[in-house]
Amino acid sequence: MNHENVKVSFMKVIKYIYILLLVGALISCKKLDEKPASVFTTSQFYKTKEDAIAAVNSIYHAGLNNGGVTMYNRLIHQAVEILSDDAIASQRVTNADVRAMAAITYTTTNDRIDELWKEHYIAINRANIAIDRIPSIDMDATLRERLVNEAKFLRGLLYFNLVRLWGEVPIVLHEVTSLDHNSIHVAKSPVESVYTQIINDLTDAEKLPAFMGGADAGRATGGAAKALLSKVYLTKKEWEKAATKALEVINGPFGYDLFDDYSDVFRAETKNGKEHIFSAQCKSFVNGQGNRLASSATPVGIPGIAAAGSDEPMLPATYDLYSTNDKRRDVTFFTEIVSPTNGNVYKFPPRFFKYFDPSTATNPTESPRNIPIIRFAEVLLIYAEAVNEASGPGSAYDAINRVRKRAGLDPLSGLDQNSFREAVYLERRLELMFEFHRWFDLIRTKKMVSALHAVGKTNASEKHYLHPIPQREIDLNPKLEQNDLWK
Amino acid sequence: MVCTSLYQLFSTNTYFFNNQTVIGFSPNRISNPDLSWERTRQFDAGVDLGVLNNRVTLTFDAYYKETSDLLLNVPIPYTTGQSTALQNYGVVSNRGIELGVSTQNVKTDKFNWTTNLVYSLNRNKVESLGDGVDYIISGQSIAKVGHALGSFYGYKSVGIYQTGEATPGSIKYADINGDGKITQDGDRVVIGNAQPKFLAGLTNNFYYKNFDLSIFFYASYGNKVFNQNRQQLEQLNGGQNASTAALERWTSTNPSNSMPRPFEDAAPIVSDRFVEDASFLRLKNIVLGYTLPAQLLKRTHFGNVRFYIAAQNILTLTKYTGFDPEVSRNEQSTLTQGVDYGVYPNSKSYQVGLNVTF
Structure with a gap:
């Protein structure tokens, strides 16, 4: 065998191998399914009790205190409360969008309004996922139902904020799993439909345990659901229902009472105590979730x-x-x-x-x-306001005087319905200042424009009763229409 | 040829019960099982020629590229629980020419001079977007069918109201749809584009005895930048810093037609006031070197020794008022090109160096 021949046949073999490899590469996987082992995917999750708990925990995180300027931990102040006659933006506020909120010069492109809408829907999405997926997990039925009801409570709270602030909003009740237009473009629903959904969710959440203590202190309870529901009815001006529901909270097996010392409502040592019906939980030095x-x-x-x-x-x-x-x-x-x-x-x-x-x-x-979202003093005032609206001050005095006594003030008596009403409004303002109720009270009692003009926020007008839907949402969703006065 | 389907992935969140930290999990994206690679079809035609004994060489290329299944982080409504979704979304075309000319201008024993010119022109167009959508708005940018990517979208300003008019000192915006109001839906238009009309580079190399000099100029023409720094610095709301432009502001004794009066708590507005022409001509690189003559090297072990001094970005001619007209195109997404918001500028630099070969 001569050297040249060996070389030629060797080259031929190499050539054939090359051809084989080339052909192989061309016909090999068109679609490669990778299953990355270091990341979690939804198909691997929502299988155990721990998964269910984690899913609900993530709703609390997104809806209440997200780390950074989020939700109750200052975003609601920047996008809602700072508009009221209780607060202004100090000279140190450099964010033009926050200043615009405080001066009532905001527009549809304001980034605080954008952020507030966004965070609500992120949290609602998480609630939807929990409500959709937890029921099919094989776990203790009581815990399973409790977790779903916690999600419903939070969803009810989130939609209650949305409907009060924006009026008609898109109702999204299920996890978004597809990117096609019919899934992601949702039109807004009438205000009454949103309220119906809220009431449904909160009514289910009433079945939550009356008390969440120990390791679960801070989770939503049946009392929280009832208290929030009474507030929903109050906002809708359904006075009888509001009074009845508030009474269920006052007389119920929840053990709620006023602290003797007003400062105990806020101190960290007494957090999640007898007056706290539901609060946003804060902790020092964890992921920016301090207060x-x-x-x-x-x-x-x-x-x-x-x-x-x-x-x-x-x-x-x-x-x-x-x-x-x-x-x-x-x-x-x-x-x-x-x-x-x-x-x-x-x-x-x-x-x-x-x-x-x-x-x-x-x-x-x-x-x-912590940041109180609902507490017992407010339920007493809800009761007082609702009873007065339904039938005059009568049995409302006890409730409002309990709050006043704790504050060191003299009890009220002998007022007519109108004066009592004003007294309750004032008591709410004094009791709940800087707890994100003032703006909501101004818009539901239709006093916003006069109150703001009285303190120099003269830009306030009819259109500000509702927030504008963020321009970004209008731009991206052809089915979504802007609120009339903001068009 | 390798494709993966995209799963929903998780992010962790912390919350507290009884003051103890607990963990939550939630999906951080919507899965897209239809995700695939982008596809590009490209047609090219070109000419390479050399004349005068290759003292002048020319290459010319004309192309048409169509990219479909464009991978885009498409913004989606917040009501989905997410902000964006990675999708194959649209068809984009790029057509243009590239021209390169190389000339050997002078070639003698002692002196050489060559010039190299490159010129490229590209026209980008969004041919279609996914799902029959006509446009995607992302902040101050819009991707609109029939227009180039990187278009800016906002109000058109037409001066300042003067004393005696409606609101003296505030900016007058064009009422595009004629309804008497200035609204986001009715009066925003395309106010500029980040893509350049052409790019050009010119390199001149000189060799004289043992000296070498290389000068490289780079130019971009017609590209615009949205100067978001100015949008913030010209807010004039008394709550944040202002640039010296504030000195030109409208007052009743200084009836400016370009700078408005201060207005407490003005919200930032996207308008053509902040879209600037960022065309530039830049002396990108200049190097002067000296190679030691062969006789000197004979006595040493070195094969070659060259000293040089070099400088980059030492001269920029531009009308752009920001720090650097070129930074805007770094690391921007497909959708929001050409935005300058505190981007760190390219720096001038000077080097002195020594090349030694053993």
Whole structure:
């Protein structure tokens, strides 16, 4: 065999191998199904009890306190409360969108409104997934039902915010699994349909346990569902239903009561206590989920305290509302702070105080205080307002006087329906200041424009009773129509 | 040829019960089982020629490229629970020419001069978007069928209201649909595009005795940038910093027709006031070197020794008022090209160096 021949046959073999490889490559996988082992996918999840719990936990996270400026942990302040006659944007607010909210010059492209809409729907999506998927998990039936009802409570709360703020909104009740247009473009539904959905969800959630203690303290309870439902009926002006539901909370087996000391409502040591029906939970130094409202209310320029100082009360209007013997005034506002670095006392015009915690004085953003969403004092006031609207002050005095007594004020008596009504509105404002109720109260009692004009927010007009639907949503969804007055 | 289907993936969230941290899981995207690679069809025609004994060479190429199943992070309504979804979404065409000319201008023993010119022109067009959609709006940008990608979408400003008119000192916007109001739905138009009309590069290389000099100019013409920095710095709302442009603002004694009066709490508006021409001519690279003559090297072990000084980006001619007209095209998504919002500019740099071969 000569060298040349060996080389030629070898080359031929190589050539054939090349051809085979080429052909092989051309006809090989057109579609390669990879199953990446390091990431979780939905087909692997929603199988066990732990999965179900995690799914519901994620709703609390998205809907209440997400880390950063989210939901109850300041986003609702920036996109709702700061519009009211209780608060303004301090000079330190540099975000033009927040300033526009405070001055009522916002437009359909305002990014705070955009963010609030977005976060609500992200949380609603998670609730939908839980409600869709948990029922088919093989686990303890009681726990399974409880988790689904927790999801329904949260969904009810989220849609209640949406309907109060935007009016007609898209109702999405199931996980979005397809990207085709019919799935992702949803038209808005009439206000009544949204309320029907809310009431359905909350009625189911009434079946939640009366008490969630121990490791579950902070989860939604049957009492929370009833309390929220009474507020829904109050907002809809269904006075009898509101009063009945509020009474179920007051007289029910929930053990709710007012704290003797108003400051206990906010202190971290007494969180999730007898007055707390439902609160957004905060914890220091975990993923930015400390109570940021503390930092944004604390004034700046105090050595050793790193505050943002951007949320200011509307002064003197709000501070002067409280009489000097009202024990709530000095829990709601503070006028001096001791610097942790030099021990000096610094005085300043009144600022909001409810969420500031001395344990995190140097870093107020990480305050461990919870943010109350519903508490017993409000249920008493809901009862008082509803009874008065339905049939006059009569049995409403007891409820409102319980709140006033705790505040160190004299009981009310001998008022006619109109004066009682105004007294309840005022009591709500004093009791619940900086807890995100003022704007909602102004719009449901139709007093928003006059109240805002009275304090100098003269840009307020009829159209501001509803938020504009974010321009982005209108641009991306041809089936969604803007609110009439914002077109 | 390798495709994967996209699963829903999870993100972790923390919350607290009884002050103890608990974990939650939720999907972070909607799955798209139809995801596939982009497909491009391309037609090319070209000419390569050399004349004068290859002292002048020319290449010319004309192309038409059509990319379908464009991979796009399509914004979707928040009501889905997500913000975007990766989809194959649309067909985009790019047509253009590329021209390269190389000339050996002077070639003698002592002195050489060559020039290289490249010129490219590209016209991009969105041929269609998925699902019969006509446009996708993403912030200040719009991808619209029939227009190029990277178009800006906003109001058109037509001056400032003066004393005696409706709201003196505020900006007048064009009422495109003539309904007497300025609205997002009725009065936004395409106000510019980020893509350049042409790009060109010119390199000149000189060799004289042992010196070499290379000069490279780079130009882009017709590209626009949305200067979002100015949008923030010209808010004039008293709550944040303002540029010196604030000195030109409208007052009753300074009836400017371009800078509005300060207005407390003005919200940022997308308009053509912030779309700027970012055409530029840049001296991108200049290198001057000196190679040691062979006689000097004979006595050493070195094969070659060359000193050089070089500089990059030392000269830029542009009307753009931001820091750098070129940064805007770095790392932008397909949909939102050409936005300058605090982007770190290219820097001038100077080098001194030594090449040694052993």
